[in-house]
Amino acid sequence: MTSPFVAGPPVRIAGAPRGPLAGMTFAAKDLFDVAGHPTGGGNPDWARHHPVPTRHAWAVQRLLDAGATLIGKTVTDEVSLGILGENPFDGTPLNPKAPERVPGGSSSGSASAVAQALCDTALGTDTGGSVRVPSSFCGLYGIRPTHGRLDLTGMMPQAPSSDTTGWFARDAQTFARVSETMLGEPIPASLPQRLVVAVDAFGFADAGTAAALQPMVRRLSALMRETREDVLAPPGLSVWARAQQTLQRHEAWLTFRDWIDRDNPRLAFSVARNLALAGTSSDSERQWAALMRSEARARLGWLLPPGTVLCLPTTPFPAPRKGLSLATLDPLRARIGCLTAHGGLTGMPQVNLPGSDVDGLPVGLSILGARGSDAALVAVANAMEASR
Amino acid sequence: MTSPFVAGPPVRIAGAPRGPLAGMTFAAKDLFDVAGHPTGGGNPDWARHHPVPTRHAWAVQRLLDAGATLIGKTVTDEVSLGILGENPFDGTPLNPKAPERVPGGSSSGSASAVAQALCDTALGTDTGGSVRVPSSFCGLYGIRPTHGRLDLTGMMPQAPSSDTTGWFARDAQTFARVSETMLGEPIPASLPQRLVVAVDAFGFADAGTAAALQPMVRRLSALMRETREDVLAPPGLSVWARAQQTLQRHEAWLTFRDWIDRDNPRLAFSVARNLALAGTSSDSERQWAALMRSEARARLGWLLPPGTVLCLPTTPFPAPRKGLSLATLDPLRARIGCLTAHGGLTGMPQVNLPGSDVDGLPVGLSILGARGSDAALVAVANAMEASR
Numbered sequence: 001m002t003s004p005f006v007a008g009p010p011v012r013i014a015g016a017p018r019g020p021l022a023g024m025t026f027a028a029k030d031l032f033d034v035a036g037h038p039t040g041g042g043n044p045d046w047a048r049h050h051p052v053p054t055r056h057a058w059a060v061q062r063l064l065d066a067g068a069t070l071i072g073k074t075v076t077d078e079v080s081l082g083i084l085g086e087n088p089f090d091g092t093p094l095n096p097k098a099p100e101r102v103p104g105g106s107s108s109g110s111a112s113a114v115a116q117a118l119c120d121t122a123l124g125t126d127t128g129g130s131v132r133v134p135s136s137f138c139g140l141y142g143i144r145p146t147h148g149r150l151d152l153t154g155m156m157p158q159a160p161s162s163d164t165t166g167w168f169a170r171d172a173q174t175f176a177r178v179s180e181t182m183l184g185e186p187i188p189a190s191l192p193q194r195l196v197v198a199v200d201a202f203g204f205a206d207a208g209t210a211a212a213l214q215p216m217v218r219r220l221s222a223l224m225r226e227t228r229e230d231v232l233a234p235p236g237l238s239v240w241a242r243a244q245q246t247l248q249r250h251e252a253w254l255t256f257r258d259w260i261d262r263d264n265p266r267l268a269f270s271v272a273r274n275l276a277l278a279g280t281s282s283d284s285e286r287q288w289a290a291l292m293r294s295e296a297r298a299r300l301g302w303l304l305p306p307g308t309v310l311c312l313p314t315t316p317f318p319a320p321r322k323g324l325s326l327a328t329l330d331p332l333r334a335r336i337g338c339l340t341a342h343g344g345l346t347g348m349p350q351v352n353l354p355g356s357d358v359d360g361l362p363v364g365l366s367i368l369g370a371r372g373s374d375a376a377l378v379a380v381a382n383a384m385e386a387s388r
Numbered sequence: 389m390t391s392p393f394v395a396g397p398p399v400r401i402a403g404a405p406r407g408p409l410a411g412m413t414f415a416a417k418d419l420f421d422v423a424g425h426p427t428g429g430g431n432p433d434w435a436r437h438h439p440v441p442t443r444h445a446w447a448v449q450r451l452l453d454a455g456a457t458l459i460g461k462t463v464t465d466e467v468s469l470g471i472l473g474e475n476p477f478d479g480t481p482l483n484p485k486a487p488e489r490v491p492g493g494s495s496s497g498s499a500s501a502v503a504q505a506l507c508d509t510a511l512g513t514d515t516g517g518s519v520r521v522p523s524s525f526c527g528l529y530g531i532r533p534t535h536g537r538l539d540l541t542g543m544m545p546q547a548p549s550s551d552t553t554g555w556f557a558r559d560a561q562t563f564a565r566v567s568e569t570m571l572g573e574p575i576p577a578s579l580p581q582r583l584v585v586a587v588d589a590f591g592f593a594d595a596g597t598a599a600a601l602q603p604m605v606r607r608l609s610a611l612m613r614e615t616r617e618d619v620l621a622p623p624g625l626s627v628w629a630r631a632q633q634t635l636q637r638h639e640a641w642l643t644f645r646d647w648i649d650r651d652n653p654r655l656a657f658s659v660a661r662n663l664a665l666a667g668t669s670s671d672s673e674r675q676w677a678a679l680m681r682s683e684a685r686a687r688l689g690w691l692l693p694p695g696t697v698l699c700l701p702t703t704p705f706p707a708p709r710k711g712l713s714l715a716t717l718d719p720l721r722a723r724i725g726c727l728t729a730h731g732g733l734t735g736m737p738q739v740n741l742p743g744s745d746v747d748g749l750p751v752g753l754s755i756l757g758a759r760g761s762d763a764a765l766v767a768v769a770n771a772m773e774a775s776r
Binding site: 327 | 477648650652654656657664713
């Protein structure tokens with residue numbers, strides 16, 4: 001049983017004595033700087049050549065200032081390159097809802113710590129799905145905010161055009177309180193009134209997962225004035241996923257190549273392979289991917305005017321078993337990417353709603369809204385929990 | 389200062405009480421099975437899923453039966469994929485002749501242990517240069533025998549069409565005694581009579597290295613009846629190197645892909661990258677490489693009839709400094725490959741002769757002979773030491 005917290009001296013920093021989150025505890029993925037503690041990044045060769053930070057990351061400081069107390073730094077997939085939460089150096093944090101299964105990643109320890117009730121909330125990062133996927137697999141509320149909205153100072157980058165800071169909670173009330181602090185705006189009382197059900201995404205998910213989410217879709221629909229079905233990605237979810245993978249991997253390669261060149265770091269084969277192959281992508285592939293990104297942004301701008309939310313399965317299936325082979329996992333990773341790629345590609349905010357399961361294994365329903373509609377999505381989360 | 393021996397319980401197995409090597413000590417690269425001890429292969433994720441061997445490798449048994457005592461297992465580059473001897477898990481064994489420099493690899497610990505006089509001889513493996521390069525960098529006698537001549541049972545494979553078992557010694561007499569045992573034939577008293585100086589290989593080496601080897605070339609020439617200059621690789625040393633790299637990497641990929649698939653092992657980025665890129669080579673590239681291999685074998689068959697040896701610089705330069713960046717090392721590795729590729733490509737035996745240096749850093753002169761002429765090459769080594 002692997003701890004969700006990174007090894008090393010304990011980390012505990014008391015929050016401000018008064019504040020909206022006073023009395024709450026939180027953990028931070030080991031991609032966020034905490035002054036006086038090395039930022040490990042999930043890899044034994046990262047901290048060695050990166051100085052110990054002297055300032056807290058913006059997100060950490062934000063929660064401390066609001067009164068929450070930091071109680072630990074959490075395990076992450078190596079330099080955030082992973083979606084399952086199996087780190088060969090630090091182990092696989094427990095998924096308490098599915099102990100034989102992965103917790104999801106890369107914000108694996110943050111999701112695990114919250115799911116185990118070791119803290120009230122936890123900071124994660126989401127570039128290609130790293131908050132949304134562990135939220136779905138561990139049965140948590142989780143948000144990928146609008147890209148560019150939060151200050152990412154002190155957060156280890158991966159692919160800057162897709163990187164976001166997100167957070168987890170077990171219940172909607174805690175989720176809303178933390179979200180108010182992080183977003184810097186109140187959660188509105190009124191809800192969006194139009195729901196789009198993404199038929200391509202539901203069709204892409206495993207049949208059992210799509211079926212398990214239907215009661216939640218009905219409850220969600222009952223909160224709205226109108227519901228319609230539409231396609232999220234007209235060119236194909238797999239086409240969007242390909243574009244996002246091309247752009248994200250290339251940016252990750254640019255982010256990490258100096259470190260790789262200097263340190264020749266130890267990495268899981270799958271992580272090294274993806275970086276190595278990213279280094280060989282062609283200009284024309286990347287040019288095409290950038291055009292597809294523009295089209296995807298336009299599509300979601302049209303599909304999601306203010307007051308509209310779209311729902312889709314967060315992941316196509318519940319958490320896979322731990323320790324599967326690469327040949328088994330690579331196609332699963334690719335399928336997950338088809339349901340998460342729109343996030344990094346378009347920057348729209350997304351919230352995972354827990355509450356469904358397939359044979360006891362959590363699967364989440366995601367709601368997606370226009371840029372800047374983060375608080376409205378959190379309001380929907382609140383209303384969904386109240387409607388149970 | 390990293391030990392040349394792998395971590396773990398001490399390994400000591402007494403040799404047969406009588407025998408030609410009685411009283412001698414040896415070490416074995418951690419690619420050779422030693423009954424009761426895990427074969428680590430230079431990677432923390434190798435032994436986990438490979439059973440502890442119950443029999444000694446053929447080469448280990450051969451030396452034990454001849455009376456030599458095994459005193460340890462030695463550090464190797466990860467699964468023998470490396471030429472410099474920097475293992476991020478086990479460290480870099482000391483090159484006592486050049487303490488700020490790498491020892492060469494992948495038989496790094498075996499070369500280091502012999503060079504430090506911690507044992508009389510040591511077993512290595514040579515697929516793409518893994519005995520020849522550390523011999524050159526550490527100033528040792530070292531042999532890559534005729535491919536297919538020795539029984540490789542119990543030796544971890546890399547690229548079977550190129551894999552060989554080799555060994556190191558500090559002096560020619562010890563080298564000859566061990567060689568008689570390993571080859572199973574006496575070292576002849578008579579010497580080859582014709583020397584070919586590989587002008588392309590000398591031209592390819594750094595000027596300082598080529599110049600440093602000239603006195604050895606002259607002494608070698610003085611032992612022969614005739615000396616002439618010729619080209620080793622008419623299509624280009626770099627063309628042979630490309631063919632060998634294509635074939636060797638592809639075979640290594642076939643050797644390790646099941647392990648990689650099952651374990652997603654931790655590997656240095658450079659090792660994982662080369663395996664990942666090997667997995668993408670095309671049929672047509674490999675078909676071309678196989679044709680070039682046939683031509684290279686024909687070339688050396690014609691160039692090296694029995695009674696003829698060819699000499700060339702073993703490496704184009706002495707040992708590089710430790711801890712250089714990938715961007716610096718990759719071109720150096722490629723240049724080393726140009727002077728070693730003929731070994732794996734053609735299977736001809738080769739012996740490294742120590743005795744030269746560039747500013748105090750060892751560089752070796754190699755002699756290459758016809759298939760099966762291993763003992764004749766050892767005889768030349770003996771005569772060269774006697775002629776000093």
